[in-house]
Amino acid sequence: MMLINGHALDKVDALDRGLHYGDGLFETLAVRAGQPLLWRRHRQRLAEGCARLGLPPPDDSLLDKEAAQVCAGVTQGVLKIVLTRGVGGRGYRAPAAVHPTRIVARYPWPDYSSESATRGIVMRVCATRMAQNPALAGMKHLNRLEQVLARNEWDDPGITEGIMLDNEGWVISGTMSNLFLVKAGALLTPDVTQCGVAGVMRGLILDIAARLDITARIGEITLNDVLEADEVFVCNSLIGLWPVRQLAERHYVRGPLRTRLAAEVTGYTV
Amino acid sequence: MMLINGHALDKVDALDRGLHYGDGLFETLAVRAGQPLLWRRHRQRLAEGCARLGLPPPDDSLLDKEAAQVCAGVTQGVLKIVLTRGVGGRGYRAPAAVHPTRIVARYPWPDYSSESATRGIVMRVCATRMAQNPALAGMKHLNRLEQVLARNEWDDPGITEGIMLDNEGWVISGTMSNLFLVKAGALLTPDVTQCGVAGVMRGLILDIAARLDITARIGEITLNDVLEADEVFVCNSLIGLWPVRQLAERHYVRGPLRTRLAAEVTGYTV
Numbered sequence: 453m454m455l456i457n458g459h460a461l462d463k464v465d466a467l468d469r470g471l472h473y474g475d476g477l478f479e480t481l482a483v484r485a486g487q488p489l490l491w492r493r494h495r496q497r498l499a500e501g502c503a504r505l506g507l508p509p510p511d512d513s514l515l516d517k518e519a520a521q522v523c524a525g526v527t528q529g530v531l532k533i534v535l536t537r538g539v540g541g542r543g544y545r546a547p548a549a550v551h552p553t554r555i556v557a558r559y560p561w562p563d564y565s566s567e568s569a570t571r572g573i574v575m576r577v578c579a580t581r582m583a584q585n586p587a588l589a590g591m592k593h594l595n596r597l598e599q600v601l602a603r604n605e606w607d608d609p610g611i612t613e614g615i616m617l618d619n620e621g622w623v624i625s626g627t628m629s630n631l632f633l634v635k636a637g638a639l640l641t642p643d644v645t646q647c648g649v650a651g652v653m654r655g656l657i658l659d660i661a662a663r664l665d666i667t668a669r670i671g672e673i674t675l676n677d678v679l680e681a682d683e684v685f686v687c688n689s690l691i692g693l694w695p696v697r698q699l700a701e702r703h704y705v706r707g708p709l710r711t712r713l714a715a716e717v718t719g720y721t722v
Numbered sequence: 723m724m725l726i727n728g729h730a731l732d733k734v735d736a737l738d739r740g741l742h743y744g745d746g747l748f749e750t751l752a753v754r755a756g757q758p759l760l761w762r763r764h765r766q767r768l769a770e771g772c773a774r775l776g777l778p779p780p781d782d783s784l785l786d787k788e789a790a791q792v793c794a795g796v797t798q799g800v801l802k803i804v805l806t807r808g809v810g811g812r813g814y815r816a817p818a819a820v821h822p823t824r825i826v827a828r829y830p831w832p833d834y835s836s837e838s839a840t841r842g843i844v845m846r847v848c849a850t851r852m853a854q855n856p857a858l859a860g861m862k863h864l865n866r867l868e869q870v871l872a873r874n875e876w877d878d879p880g881i882t883e884g885i886m887l888d889n890e891g892w893v894i895s896g897t898m899s900n901l902f903l904v905k906a907g908a909l910l911t912p913d914v915t916q917c918g919v920a921g922v923m924r925g926l927i928l929d930i931a932a933r934l935d936i937t938a939r940i941g942e943i944t945l946n947d948v949l950e951a952d953e954v955f956v957c958n959s960l961i962g963l964w965p966v967r968q969l970a971e972r973h974y975v976r977g978p979l980r981t982r983l984a985a986e987v988t989g990y991t992v
Contacts, residue, residue: 454736463733464741466724466825471734472804473866474744480812505867506874532812534742537870542750542802542829544866544873544897555736559812583853583917584889588867595865596743596814597775600807601857603814604776619854627814647853 454557455518468553470536473544474594476553477501479652482690483529483558484721488519490689492722493652498535501591506546507537510554518556530559530690536594564691565612569714572697572706573612573686577675578602578627582618582647590650603627613686615678615699618647623673626686629694630654631673634683634709638667653687653717660716666709683707692717724827725788738823740806743814744864746823747771749922752960753799753828754991758789760959762992763922768805771861776816777807780824788826800829800960806864834961835882839984842967842976843882843956847945848872848897852888852917860920873897883956885948885969888917893943896956899964900924901943904953904979908937923957923987930986936979953977962987 454462469475479498481488488494495515502509515533523531534555540547580602588595602616613626624642625631630651633640639661644650661668678684684696684704693714695706724732739745749768751758758764765785772779785803793801804825810817850872858865872886883896894912895901900921903910909931914920931938948954954966954974963984965976 456736462736464736466726466732466734466827468741469870471738471741471806472748472864473870474864475867475870478742505871530812536741542800543832544869546870546874557736562813580857581855583855583858585851585853585868587850587871588853593867594742594744595867597745597858597863597865598855599814600739600743600745600816601775604816 453522454555455522457554458514458518464553464555465539467539468536469538469540470534470553470594474596475505476507476534476536476594477505478535478592478594479533480689481531483523483526483531486523486526487721488523488531489721490652490656491519493655494533494689497592497650497652498533501593502535504591505593507535508550508552510535510552515556522556522558526558528561530561532557532559534594562690568612568694569692572695572704574610574698575626575686575696576606576611576614577700578605578614578616580605580616582616582624584618584620584646586646589647590644592649599627612694615675617675621674623675623678624648629686629688629691631678632657632685632687633673633678633681634707635681637709638669639709640669640671640673640677640681642673643670651688653689653692656717656720657687657693657713660713660720664716683710685710723792724825725792727824728784728788734823734825735809737809738806739808739810740804740823740864744866745775746777746804746806746864747775748805748862748864749803750959751801753793753796753801756793756796757991758793758801759991760922760926761789763925764803764959767862767920767922768803771863772805774861775807775863777805778820778822780805780822785826792826792828796828798831800831802827802829804864832960838882838964839962842965842974844880844968845896845956845966846876846881846884847970848875848884848886850875850886852886852894854888854890854916856916859917860914862919869897882964885945887945891944893945893948894918899956899958899961901948902927902955902957903943903948903951904977905951907979908939909979910939910941910943910947910951912943913940921958923959923962926987926990927957927963927983930983930990934986953980955980
């Protein structure tokens with residue numbers, strides 16, 4: 453099911469700036485028992501992205517209503533919201549009057565292997581780099597060719613996710629997830645002010661860590677830091693927290709901190 | 723008029739990967755007397771982009787036919803071709819069977835001021851930077867948020883174009899054009915292997931310079947180099963070559979080389 457500007461449609465104008473320039477934002481949420489999870493946090497990030505791109509933000513009550521409509525009766529699924537600068541003339545300049553395109557769509561729950569959350573995943577290191585651009589960093593915008601190229605580097609079903617580095621070689625994230633290391637009981641996650649996405653689940657984990665007095669540091673991380681970590685896990689709003697059991701030749705033992713945090717996040721639904 | 727996969731339509735599937743990720747390419751061509759100009763060069767760049775993105779390239783004779791159909795009877799106009807990886811599931815991974823979306827669309831000729839080509843344009847320096855990423859550099863792909871943000875930095879109708887620098891401060895291009903300097907009779911244009919677009923008109927100018935034994939260098943250019951140049955001009959497939967008469971406080975005198983090259987390019991139509 454899909455609503456486009458409130459109407460049950462499945463097509464958008466071929467002149468939409470989302471298509472021509474990636475001029476817009478998106479959010480992807482887990483849906484359980486008819487409710488989009490971490491809705492408040494996702495809505496907040498969408499609003500922040502709108503402010504940064506100069507996009508008129510959607511009306512909150514309208515978005516609430518449309519999300520509820522699309523999620524009604526869904527036991528487990530995915531909600532995706534796409535917001536673009538709407539139809540514009542040819543050329544990069546935004547039209548004087550912007551009429552955003554708002555897509556609120558439901559997708560089936562992905563066929564994730566149940567082993568990913570329990571036994572953990574195998575990761576690789578991607579060759580495709582993320583470019584540093586503070587003007588775009590952190591946002592969940594529609595310019596995602598780097599992730600597309602990185603994800604299409606491998607075909608091996610035994611490898612679930614790939615680590616992406618920036619052009620200076622710093623570790624930033626997975627192709628579709630944020631990354632955390634555990635070292636001597638402390639959490640460490642890459643800075644995303646130069647590139648990468650400030651994931652909602654990443655934000656929740658950092659908030660939980662603060663509440664539980666778990667030391668958490670945001671900073672520059674090398675591939676060597678990842679290889680030498682005690683635990684490594686990836687996260688996003690759909691997968692929650694997946695332990696990494698192998699990266700290249702390094703095998704990790706699952707540790708207690710990921711398990712504790714995974715249990716904690718299930719208590720947060722708004 | 724617009725053809726989508728050969729059909730006269732004006733909407734695309736809301737699940738198109740062009741919209742969700744900017745997963746695709748485009749070309750913008752001038753049309754005169756029913757003919758898309760520099761067609762062979764644009765088609766060549768599109769094919770190169772397809773190879774780099776792993777997109778199935780469109781059949782040449784099909785694209786010829788559709789372009790001719792859309793351009794028929796057009797005295798002066800714009801042809802835009804958009805090619806995406808088509809409809810895909812949620813997630814960055816390309817579907818196993820890719821069915822590209824091919825948009826061939828006609829637009830009216832932009833209302834460019836006739837003064838731009840004769841008297842020259844005023845430029846500014848944009849604050850939005852281009853991120854270096856060799857995996858994407860040179861391609862006319864659909865991830866254009868940097869250009870959108872840069873073009874929306876100013877509203878003054880007296881300023882026609884903005885210079886964009888990369889994150890290291892090197893001059894790369896305009897927001898919608900490539901940039902050339904003239905210094906002591908030689909041409910100089912920024913390298914676009916780290917970021918920016920390898921414009922078709924830029925390529926033609928470099929080819930013409932080689933044929934006419936005009937020294938042309940592709941390299942690293944600073945803002946100071948631009949300010950100290952004898953002549954500066956910008957180019958793309960629609961505008962041809964526009965002299966720059968002012969950048970910040972620097973006023974330029976129009977020189978002979980831009981005029982000579984502008985006359986030369988009109989002889990190239992395929």
